[in-house]
Amino acid sequence: MPVVKNTDDAQLNHLLAALPADEFARLKSGLEPVSLPLGKVIYESGEHLEYIYFPTTAIISLLYVMENGATAEIGMAGNDGLVGVALFMGGSTTPNRAVVQSAGNAFRLRSKALKFEFGLGATFQNILLRYTQYLMTQISQTAVCNRLHSVEQQLCRWLLINHDLLQTNKLIMTHDLIANMLGVRREGVSIAAGNLQKKGLIKYVRGTITMLDRKELEGVVCECYAVVKQEYDRLLGKYVSKNSSKIP
Amino acid sequence: MPVVKNTDDAQLNHLLAALPADEFARLKSGLEPVSLPLGKVIYESGEHLEYIYFPTTAIISLLYVMENGATAEIGMAGNDGLVGVALFMGGSTTPNRAVVQSAGNAFRLRSKALKFEFGLGATFQNILLRYTQYLMTQISQTAVCNRLHSVEQQLCRWLLINHDLLQTNKLIMTHDLIANMLGVRREGVSIAAGNLQKKGLIKYVRGTITMLDRKELEGVVCECYAVVKQEYDRLLGKYVSKNSSKIP
DNA sequence: ATCTATCTGAGCGCTGGCGCACAAAAGGCG
């Protein structure tokens, strides 16, 4: 159900925007705009994928779901990336869930068209593989961060990542949902958020968090945040515009 | 410094063994056997890679090193895989270290030959990408396991993975080294190992751990172990022989 | 305006893992 007919918006996604004209031209007709509501499950763990998604304004979270129902986030993708690497990596699916964390739009592309263009071994393939390596860095850093850092630091990191992907500094998200992402207790998030609020770095009321002082947040966050960000620039900087994650 | 002239041993690596005759023939001359001593650093975090490694009897650990020197393992590769995905993914390097965890042999292949064969888009590419997806699963599961499971369970998992990659049930490894891998205290490992020994599942003396009862270990371990193993079979089962990780 | 569901604050007690410090045991080496 295409909402818009033209694909100009596709340029909002940094990866699509980075493609040479001829490669984009081939993909263009296959790019279907979709609107993604908050909470929508893009794909379920182990379910074969049909489409790859290139978010433009939406943010999608990669969630791991344990047997007992506990969840933990392993990565996130917004207009800086894509969702569905398993399609071109060959596995067709992955053992994790993808959920819309912030409502917005995306373009999706059918598996067949994706694989064809990927198989040409040109820029598209290069960008997709580099993005995948970036995603691995994200996941690795999450693993390490889970092991070694406090909830407060992890919350900071999570807020900053969101801020980078959002077009605003307002975040629609309850403590409970954040707790599910971070894989910790809701109370733990409330306490950590309370501390940040006391320090004047954020402000929140019933499901809306406003980031007030980015600089200070960057002072509290652990090294994990910067490492991942730098790796994005290193891997994809030559394709996407500088300061891709700049916020007004 | 080739130790052996012929490359028959290369068949010990499951990924190389899975290649069609013609693809292997092209790679053959570029495969250089190397002997990897315990503790050797294959590549340092951020250092540009020259070779990709296909272990035959060695086990290599992917270690993340924090600014303060703390370490945590994010993945492991033995004869079931390879080390150096960054070479074909495009990044040339990754922000983690690769260390020999169990001495043994491997074959290495120069970046240039690797990229050429990868670029052909045949089975080799397919296997490498599938292995990379498997590695992502490994890392994801580590992230989740770090978040949600006890040291004892993680130790179990670590022992079982090693057992799968080893040709023996004897493991040369001190508690202290294991602690560095798991990113926990040495004492924590000693206590967890002590418990497992009391239960009769393992036995250890000064740097040597013997696995006595695999079945029981599988009873104690968390779900993370099986998930990763199944994903290997799903992604690469059609290429490598069944029960690739069977131990006598 | 009131009710109700949702969200956040706060207070228990508990436990796993941390940091530190030191003792005991097991090799290795001269």
Added chain:
DNA sequence: CGCCTTTTGTGCGCCAGCGCTCAGATAGAT
């Protein structure tokens, strides 16, 4: 054979995060 290094056992005190429970606050619905 005795010294010395490495490895493992043990025992503190400490704290972050967990599970549970309940109260207060807030927005949305009726």
